[in-house]
Every structure is written in C-alpha cells, then in structure tokens.
Amino acid sequence: MSVTRMSALFGRTLREAPADADSANHQLLLRSGLIVQLAAGVYSFLPPAWRTLLKIEQIIREEMEAAGSQEMRMPAIQPRELWEESGRADSYGPVLFNLKDRRDRTMVLAPTHEESVTDLFRKVVQSYRDMPQSVFQMQTKFRDEPRPRGGLVRVREFIMKDAYTFDVDDDAFQLNYLAMRQAYYNVFERCGVPVVAVQADSGAIGGKQSEEFIFLTEIGEDNIILCPSCAYAANQERAEFARGEAAGTDGALEEVETPGITTIEGLAEFLDIPAETTAKAAFFLVDGEPTFAVIRGDLEVNELKLMNALDASEIRSLLPEEVEKAGWVAGYASPISVDPVRVVADPSVVDAGGLVAGANREGFHLHNVTYGRDWTARTIADIGMAQPGDSCAQCGGDLEMHRGIELGHIFKLGTRYAEPMDATFLDSDGERRTPIMGCYGIGVERLMAAVVQANHDEQGIIWPRSVAPFDVHIVPLGGSGDVASAVSEVESALSGKGLNVLTDDREERAGVKFNDADLLGAPLRITIGARGLKQGQIELKLRWDAEATSVPLGDAVASAEDALASLDR
C-alpha cells in the first residue's frame, strides 16, 4: 500500500505523557503523537490516528452494509425549528451548540440526527412499498457536554456512525433491530474490543427500550450490573434486582422516641433492628413537583427510575427549605398523612408488612407502619438502585458491578419522532400509519480509545491488525549502504503486497527506535541491521512477542506475511 518515513511523519513521540492524561489510552495516544488537544473535549487526529479511524469506519461500513443499511449524509447545521418540532429543543437544550446565521436565524450544530432523518423520511417515503428502510452515516456530532473527560471518551466534537431504520410494524422492526445488533457484535469483535450488551436507559434519545454495547474497563464512566450466574446485564441506571423476603412486623402503630436519630443507620443501631425493617423517605423535585419517595431502609433510590416512573424529564433533590415547605420533617418523615398523589413507593415497602418509619415529628418514629393500612401511594414502581451483592431478579445470583465505556447504543424508538413530526406512510390497506423507528449509534473515536485501552502494555500500543495504522515497522540499524538497500528492497516489496509500512529512517540510536516502535505499536517489527546483514539475516518480531526471530533477507516478505497471518489465527 504505502511506505511512510518516520523522518517525514507529521507528529512526534513524547517520552513523558502530558500531565492532563489519566488513562492508559489517553496517555499512549498523546505520547505516540496520534492526537493533540485543541480545547476541552476537542482533538486533532494526526495522520496515523486518522488512518486508524478510517479503518474503523471501513469496518463499520462493511458491517452496516451487510446488515442491509445504506450509507448517506445529513447536514450538521440544522434550523432550531426542527428541534422544536420534535420537542427536544428544550430537553436537549444545554447540550446544543447554538449559532445564528447572518439573517439572525437560530441554527444548531447537530448532536444527533433523529429529527433530520425523520424529516427526510416524510419528504421521501410515501408508501409501504418503500419500506423497510435502513440508512446510516458517519458524521461529526457536536455536543456541548457539561464535562468533557477521559481524553477521547467524552468529547464535544466527535464522529458518530448513526443508523436509522423505518418499519411498517413491530415485527418488521425486530428484523432490522436484530440485524443491527449482530452487526454491532461483529464491529467490536473485528476491532479487537470485547463488549457486553446491556439493557440501558434510552435517556434523551427516547423510545421504549435500548441496549448499550459496553467495553468493561476500570476507567469507564458507566456502572454496569452483571449477573455471573445468568446472562443478565444492565446499566445500573435501570438494573433490576430481587428485594428478598418481606421482613416486616405485625401489629398496631406504636410511637417510639428516637431523639437525634435522623439516619437509617442510626435508627437501626438505636432500636437494634436490621435496616431491612425500616422505611426510608427521600424527597425530590420531579418536573417541578415535590415528590415523596419511599423505599426500604437498606436500599437507595435510583433517581432515573423514579423519573421514568413518573414519566418526567427533570429531577433533583429537594432543598431543605423546600422539604419544610412541603410539611415534611427531614429525618422523621412518614408516608402517613402525606397526600398519596405525591408519594411513590418501591415494591420493597409495599409488600413488606410493618416497618419502622418516621412519625412526621421531630424525635419520634413509628413501629408497624404498613402499606395499604396506614398509607398509600399513587405510584408503585421499582425505584431501587441495584448494588453489587444484591440478588439477581432473574436467577437469584449475586450481582456484580463493573465500570464500563459505552461504545454503542441501539434504540427502539417506536413512534417517538415520527408521531410529533407527522411522518407517515400509506399502508397496503389504504390506512395512513406511523413507521416504527430504530436508531443505532457508535462513537468512532471513543472506539479507537477503547481499542488502545484493550490492547496495550507498559511499552505502548499493540494495535490489532485490523485497525493498525501501519502493518510493519521497519527499524534500520547502522548506516551502511547494505542496510539502506536491504531496507529499500524490503519496504517496497511489503508495500507491493498491500501492506502499510513505517520505516524509521531517523538517525537515532537503536534504543530510541525500538522504544518508539513499541510505543507506536505496529503489529510486526522488522529489524534490518548491519550486524545481521553480514550473515544475510534480518529480524522479525511481533509486537505481542517478547523475542525476535532471524530469517534470511530473501525470505523477509514471505516470513512477514506468515507472521501477520498468524495474528488473524
């Protein structure tokens, strides 16, 4: 394919990583001279990095096409009205980069393209005969993230592969969805990154169900709940878990003095009872409404679940003065005598029998507080936060929690966009119907970061063959004419075989060249030195291997191809 000379390569390696870099992949990407930061969450990609990104894109492209999707391109600049039409101008609000054109019209830089693809659909598709449809693009997205972090993991400008499907009904949709799902597994496999698909919250994209493709790594920013006994896997945002046996008591309400006891922990100790036999109250402002959430004392409220249970879009903790204004006594709050309209109860307190709860009066609690008899809630919903050690809702196994990076996310959108934007088609029975949509995203640079994170050692990157910027890194040693001609011969032969070659033609010492070769991480290193050449030998070393092997100069190309082929297994 090509030969690149290190002396001419745009970019330089660094011995020390910039202090800003925390994770291994971020440090290595910076040290190897692949990326350079311009602003918070905004990076340049130098030639080798760009080559890897193109390779990743090509893998994605091939898998998307295999799944029956067609590549296309939509604009990054969009009129804000489009977002008002779908109702996301506000909900997506702060993340949108806004700008004005010369006529003072407000435009946005697109953070995602559900709106524009839905608009396209309604302009292009009229009939069920035109369905199903599946399209995708690789395109730069802009998101003014509240906090960019982790190098390429969370940035404000990035390439996303986003795909969209349109189907006549749920059954048809399922086919598209499963094809995409398989394509995602294929993409990550081919890029050398292990992933697990987990149930997820669909967040600002909306829709009914979604799955994230997670690369498990301690540097990840998502908490993933996994069951080692069965296949259950979910983002902690929505993970379910078993509540265990009801532990409550029977009996009449009975007040008990609990001076200064305002925490569940303190209460359990003071009364010498397990936290499982208490009820905890937590106060939130949900879409502007003060909300009283009740859950078993040993559990925590999952705010996202609570928000979803109320079909709301905003939630935060209630401020102390707001708690007081609502007439609730922090530390001693009781669901008794609270307007049930305000109350959301977790199943853990509904089925539990009598629990110890606040008396709604400073310094007192109540025994035997029983749902149904003493209080009720308008909404009963799973609002509990799954924690490691909880029991799996499917099989009872002990749940584990791991950190992970979300590399891809696939959504069942239903009619979330088509309906408000009035996108319809005429079905075979002459009825006008709304298409069932799906959308499917992959963060391309984030995937590159994951590739490095999953494939490196102390010395540097170890690129999987499939996405390596260079297949072969040639290290000439010694300045003799023999070395130069052997290098020239080998590099052009390899290049003629379709390989990308990087030759370190700099006047550096061997140690420098070897260290840079390890850092840059080409799968195969070929050392051509004056010493070996006297015996007609050159050396081959796979980046994964500790030792090099000598082969005759004449066998260089064949041996190199064999060595590289061995990586593909």
Place this chain on the structure above:
RNA sequence: CGGAGCGUGGCGCAGCUUGGUAGCGCACUUGACUGGGGGUCAAGAGGUCGCCGGUUCAAAUCCGGCCGCUCCGACCA
C-alpha cells in the same frame, strides 16, 4: 452548576511562603566521540511566567477580577 487542583520554552517540573538578572531534566540545533533497548562531551537556540488591572522604586512571586485546563460530583447516546 457545586467541590478541589493546576496554568513558568514542545513535554515533565522547580522557583512564589520571605518581591530584586527566569532555572532544571527531557526534547530541539551544531560539532565530536559513540553505535542493537531512550549514550557521552562541548557549544547553542527557544519563555509577553494564562490575560487584565492594582500595590510597589521594583511583581513569575503580593492583592483583585477574568480566562483556560484537569479531577470528583451533578449532568450526559
């Protein structure tokens, strides 16, 4: 947005407490020696000390404001 920290040459850092010629390592340039895992010696180039204002005879250093970047949290496909 709340909390913490940092901004001094390309990278990593010291100097700031106690104001007085801006330093060290790496990298870079030239030369010599060296030559298979970041070598040695010599001579160099390179800095509005983030920005603006104030105090002072004098500010990298003290004071005020602002900007930028990182981390934790909130938030977020």
